[in-house]
Structure formats: structure tokens, C-alpha cells
Amino acid sequence: MEKVFAELQEAIENGETQAAMDKTKDALKLGLRTDKIIQTAINPAFKDLGQKMFDGEIYVTDVLMASRAAHAAMYVMEPIISRFSGATKGIVAIGTVAGDLHDIGKNLVIMMLQGSGYTVIDLGIDVPVETFIDAVRTHKPDVLALSSLLTTTLPELDNLMEALVQQGLRSQVKVIVGGAPVTAEYAGRIKADAYANDLFEATEAVGDLVKNRIGKYAV
Numbered sequence: 001m002e003k004v005f006a007e008l009q010e011a012i013e014n015g016e017t018q019a020a021m022d023k024t025k026d027a028l029k030l031g032l033r034t035d036k037i038i039q040t041a042i043n044p045a046f047k048d049l050g051q052k053m054f055d056g057e058i059y060v061t062d063v064l065m066a067s068r069a070a071h072a073a074m075y076v077m078e079p080i081i082s083r084f085s086g087a088t089k090g091i092v093a094i095g096t097v098a099g100d101l102h103d104i105g106k107n108l109v110i111m112m113l114q115g116s117g118y119t120v121i122d123l124g125i126d127v128p129v130e131t132f133i134d135a136v137r138t139h140k141p142d143v144l145a146l147s148s149l150l151t152t153t154l155p156e157l158d159n160l161m162e163a164l165v166q167q168g169l170r171s172q173v174k175v176i177v178g179g180a181p182v183t184a185e186y187a188g189r190i191k192a193d194a195y196a197n198d199l200f201e202a203t204e205a206v207g208d209l210v211k212n213r214i215g216k217y218a219v
């Protein structure tokens with residue numbers, strides 16, 4: 001069992017799209033759960049790549065190839081994760097903030113939310129504050145979810161919170177923030193409603209927000 005995780009991780013790190021798809025199929029055939037596959041093969045692949053990039057062992061292009069392979073693995077799992085059918089539990093508008101092009105984590109959060117029964121409006125990457133504000137007006141989501149992977153784009157989270165207040169929209173939507181450099185402390189400082197560390201916490205936190213509960217991810 002560990003072999004298939006190691007092989008999938010290796011395929012992703014090497015940017016081998018077909019192998020990543022095949023290994024994901026193998027893992028599913030072995031009866032392994034999608035959350036286990038994400039936690040045990042996909043997340044570690046990017047932890048490793050991040051370190052290698054930091055150490056100068058690989059280049060951005062290598063990471064891009066790996067991202068493609070990870071997306072292919074996620075594509076294989078998507079029908080299983082998103083097979084929830086029934087009335088929506090709530091609407092979530094999500095995007096990666098302006099200046100930030102990272103979307104692997106955001107896409108995992110989306111798959112998990114969809115799989116758990118939420119309607120998700122994906123605003124994409126490099127999303128300016130105005131687009132988030134438009135989405136609140138147009139789609140009236142229960143929750144606005146912001147992802148930031150760069151320290152330099154963290155102030156965008158604060159800008160969005162300020163814009164919501166200025167536009168008189170703050171009471172109409174709950175806000176959850178996440179992404180590697182985001183902390184619960186920062187989320188509290190900018191007066192977001194919740195912070196989540198990973199896709200599992202994000203889904204649980206959204207559940208609390210939709211039900212107006214002060215859950216363990218409130219900040």
C-alpha cells in the first residue's frame with residue numbers, strides 16, 4: 001500500500017502526468033480513500049518540491065510540471081470527491097488573492113467542499129478585491145474563501161476585509177482565510193471569521209460558518 005503512495009508521489013515530483021493518473025487509479029483500485037491519497041502522496045510531494053526549490057536543486061519549470069501531474073491525479077479523483085448529490089449546504093465563493101498564481105491548494109479545498117455538498121464559485125487565481133466584492137453582490141455566497149500562498153500577497157486579505165466594510169457588505173458574508181503563510185493570529189487581526197490550515201479544516205470551518213456556529217476555527 002505504501003508502495004503506491006511512494007510511486008504516486010514520485011510521479012508527481014517528476015512531472016509525469018500519465019504515471020500520476022495511473023498510480024492514482026491503482027490507489028483507488030486498492031480501496032484507498034481520496035483524503036488519504038491527498039495527505040500521503042500529493043501534499044508530501046509539494047513539501048519535498050518546495051524544499052528542493054528553496055535549496056536550488058530544481059527550477060520553477062519543474063514545479064510547474066509537477067503541478068500539472070498533481071492536477072491530473074486530482075482529475076482522476078474528482079468524480080469520487082464531488083459525487084455528493086442533493087440540496088446544496090451553502091454557497092462558497094473562493095479565489096486566490098491578487099498577485100498570487102498558486103492554485104493547487106485552493107483546488108483541493110474546492111474539491112473537498114464540493115464533495116461535502118457545497119456549491120462552489122471558483123473565482124480563480126490573481127483575483128482583485130473588486131472581483132471578490134462583485135461576487136458577493138452577484139452570487140450572495142454564505143462564505144467568501146480567500147487563499148494566499150505568498151507572504152507578499154497577505155495584505156490583499158486585509159484589503160478585502162476593509163473593502164467589505166466600506167461597501168457595507170461585511171454583515172452579509174462570512175470570511176475564511178487560508179494558505180501556507182496565513183495564521184490564525186493574522187486572520188484574527190484582520191477580523192476574518194475563520195482560519196483553516198488545510199482542506200479538511202476548511203470544510204469543517206465552512207460548515208460552522210454556514211450554520212452561524214462559533215466553531216473551533218473561529219478567530
Ligand code: B1M
Binds near residue numbers: 099105
Ligand atoms: Co511557489 N512559492 N512561487 N510556485 N510554490 C511557494 C508557496 C514557496 C513557499 C516556495 C519556497 O520558497 N519555499 C514560496 C513562497 C514564500 C513566501 O512568500 N512565504 C513561493 C514563491 C516565492 C514563488 C515565486 C515568487 C517563485 C519565483 O517566481 N521566484 C512564484 C510566485 C508566482 C505568483 O504567484 N505570483 C511562485 C510560483 C510557483 C509555481 C507557479 C511554479 C507553482 C504554483 C503552481 C500552481 O499552484 N498552479 C509553485 C508551487 C507549486 C509552490 C510550492 C512548491 C507548492 C505549493 C503547493 O501547491 N503546495 C510552494 C512550496 C511549498 O508549499 N512547500 C511554493 C501543495 C498544496 C496542496 O498545499 O497550497 O499550501 P497549499 O494548500 C494547502 C493549505 O495551505 C490550505 O489547504 C491546502 C490543502 O491542504 N489552503 C487553504 C490553501 N488555501 C486555503 C484556503 C483556505 C483554507 C485552507 O480557506 C479559504
